[in-house]
Amino acid sequence: MIWIIFTYFFIIVLSLSLLYSSRVFQFGLLLLRFVSNNISKTISNSRSKEKAIIILGPSGSGKTTFFYMIKNRKFQHTTISMKSNVMELNYPENTLLIDIPGNTRIAKNEILRYIPITKAIIMMIDSTSKSSFRECAELLYFVICEVIAKSISYSRDTHKKIKGTPIFIICNKNDLSSSRNESYIKEEIERTIDRIRNSQSLLVERNTLGDLDNPFNFDDLPNIKVSIFKTSLLEYNEDVIMAIQKCLNFN
Numbered sequence: 001m002i003w004i005i006f007t008y009f010f011i012i013v014l015s016l017s018l019l020y021s022s023r024v025f026q027f028g029l030l031l032l033r034f035v036s037n038n039i040s041k042t043i044s045n046s047r048s049k050e051k052a053i054i055i056l057g058p059s060g061s062g063k064t065t066f067f068y069m070i071k072n073r074k075f076q077h078t079t080i081s082m083k084s085n086v087m088e089l090n091y092p093e094n095t096l097l098i099d100i101p102g103n104t105r106i107a108k109n110e111i112l113r114y115i116p117i118t119k120a121i122i123m124m125i126d127s128t129s130k131s132s133f134r135e136c137a138e139l140l141y142f143v144i145c146e147v148i149a150k151s152i153s154y155s156r157d158t159h160k161k162i163k164g165t166p167i168f169i170i171c172n173k174n175d176l177s178s179s180r181n182e183s184y185i186k187e188e189i190e191r192t193i194d195r196i197r198n199s200q201s202l203l204v205e206r207n208t209l210g211d212l213d214n215p216f217n218f219d220d221l222p223n224i225k226v227s228i229f230k231t232s233l234l235e236y237n238e239d240v241i242m243a244i245q246k247c248l249n250f251n
Helices: 002-019 022-048 063-072 104-117 130-158 182-201 238-248
Strands: 051-056 085-089 095-099 118-126 167-172 226-230
Touching (some): 051 063, 063 118, 063 238, 104 118, 118 130, 167 182
Parallel strands (some): 118 167
């Protein structure tokens, strides 16, 4: 769109120069350059202020359903996708909502892509499935390490402390009798992350997730607040609206 405007503007300047003088043409070029520079600065500034909220979770956990409930305010049947879904939110402003595929390899690549602008993380989990707890823990370990690494890098480069990144763990399918409560799921995830952390510490010298002599606990994470709550995404109702508000009103 911008280049179309430039083209039309250039044609007008050229036409005027042919009708009048080369001075008009030179003035037009200077004006075009001025407009171009200001538009470029505006685009650059808007991109630098861009933020993202990412939705993660194993396949079948309900993350894409949650994404479309935020977007369309209604329940919508979804299918497994290998591409991220992206929408721009009206609130918070200049914020992208990104639904990342459940495939582990794709998810990690997308996390690395968006982590520089990520301001909040939503982790969807199937509260009836222990395998979902394990997959969630593995993904959380990866993303928490990246969030902490980003924080360390920012502090080193700017000598300022970065604002904390909240993580919201949503336990979906709470309507089913086989669903587990939040405390049980939290403890299972923490135990799994602790095992991953201990095994990873044998492979790398630097460990970013706390003291290995103590069991891993979300409460010990630096500058990261983890909240966990339950819901059911069968329909767009008050519980779902409250879950959405918790995730979007994090500032």
